[in-house]
Amino acid sequence: MHKKLFIPGPTEVRKSNLEAMATPMIGHRFPEFVDLFKETVEKLQKLLYTNNIIFISTSSSTGLMEAAMRNCVSKKVLSCINGAFSQRWADIAEANGKVVDRIEIEWGKAVKPEMIDEKLRTGEYDAISMALNETSTGVLSDIERIAEVMKKYPDVMFLVDAVSCMSGTKIDVDKLGIDVCLAGVQKAFALPPGLAVASISDKAMEKAKSIENRGYYFDFLVMKKYYDKWQTPATPSISHIYALNHQMSDIIEEGIENRFDRHSKMAEYVRKWGNDRGFNMFSEEGYHSPTVSCINNTKGFKVKDLNDFLATKGAVISNGYGTLKEKTFRIAHMGDTQMADIEELLSWIDEFLSK
């Protein structure tokens, strides 16, 4: 039996999007591809309130994180770490020979603008990296206030992992001045994994020109050369681009703001459900994610047992990440998941808890 996915990626994919994955093939140098690519990019620009370039990468988001580090950091990056995926930024930077300085705070907390300001004041950094929505902890950082700080440092590249919230919360890329804003399509986009997207500012493109050893597969300048023809340098995952284009039409039809609103409401509902049952959130008050709730497992049940029970209903949630494995559990409420799905899921969890 298929288990409906309430894990924070891959998320449940609707039938029409799965069907779009099965579109018969075309050549990636055909005019049909050019049209498909252009359409998809334009819809993504709408979603992100941006006029920036949008790169579509045949890779996971991790690939585009590597791209950002190789293209935007000449020497030193300030990495804001409050969970596993913001940590990944730092790992990637180091693996590519960049110097990494860290703001490391307790998991579950949000990185605060003042912390960033204090560090950037030294003038030592090319870039900062952060996870806007920490999938491992369910923390959404305050991007607006961080963006205000970043405006004081226009030469510092603002690299944002929006992997598990893009299309689930408003990210006004141009207003916020984000230089690289990236995500994979298997989270709030609700598509199968295998494709990642990123908006790239003109400043980031300029920065890339000044940097040596950008590599090839993720070189912004190589990508741009083909982007100007609405193509990609290497053969892309055309199936995913068909599905993304299809899904973006549906997202626009739903209404972008309506979509964000739906995510917020599902998140609130889950929090209220947890609160009513004596759970509390792992994420810091005021910074709860709209796409994934990380809940302290105060009742001490085994998440595996819960999932074994949910499997009989045809659903699955996620345990905690890493050392949080049994201490927290995570419910994703993103993508095309609807309030009714969440209500049903929570009723099953209630059934499990009452045993």
Added chain:
Amino acid sequence: MHKKLFIPGPTEVRKSNLEAMATPMIGHRFPEFVDLFKETVEKLQKLLYTNNIIFISTSSSTGLMEAAMRNCVSKKVLSCINGAFSQRWADIAEANGKVVDRIEIEWGKAVKPEMIDEKLRTGEYDAISMALNETSTGVLSDIERIAEVMKKYPDVMFLVDAVSCMSGTKIDVDKLGIDVCLAGVQKAFALPPGLAVASISDKAMEKAKSIENRGYYFDFLVMKKYYDKWQTPATPSISHIYALNHQMSDIIEEGIENRFDRHSKMAEYVRKWGNDRGFNMFSEEGYHSPTVSCINNTKGFKVKDLNDFLATKGAVISNGYGTLKEKTFRIAHMGDTQMADIEELLSWIDEFLSK
């Protein structure tokens, strides 16, 4: 109207493989994924006559070429160039700060073992790179004789782009001693683009350990850590792996050797057809590719006109690559294309030529 693809990638994808792309999603840390991944790897090992590790990368082949250069070349690589894709090896190496020495021969010719031997004798190289099947020119190099030379230099990594021939011709990886043998799934595998595979020798894994700055997304050691659990470090394209697993079963059912044989026969048929009509091959005698025929356009028609005509029949072939655009045309006969498809295509081309 859908145009049946006779271009050298992406190739035509059968309905059942498209349907496999639309399999409902599972988590990439689920036991179901572990089974899927393991099964797929084991079938690929059979296809390549190897006990080597098989990495499955969510990227195009170009990504795995970058991986090979970053993981297997500490300083200097000998790049054998006889077309656009063997050239790409050199571009990638340079973009990653490696020193590149070149054997550059005329497009359409095969790189000869003696040329490689002469260079390697200097003892200057970490690795050699080559395109076993040059998609741009339809040249299949003599891998067996090159492999004999390579046996004299066991410390030199043998990096082989088998992009447009893997699963279309026999590559006995272990016997040949290939250290990295890579391909994308959109060529002779006849799947949608978006996934690449590579066999990696123990020697290559050892070499990687000695090299700094391997990056992250394509780091063999990171990949290996997850491979040992039948997983991938980042979220992979699960849809593609479903399709690859499905297609590998069909390939094994067809019979691997039967499949290679079918490719040879289609290639012979195309060459004979060309010869009978006064065309000749762009590729050097004795080195014609079994998967793609690059034919000199001795009649001087416009390939675009031919394709406009073929479009009315629901088919498309390829023009020449780069500067060969109008001088050659390319017919791919790979993947799941059958002799009957080729016969039909050629009858349409005859119809065009008779006008």
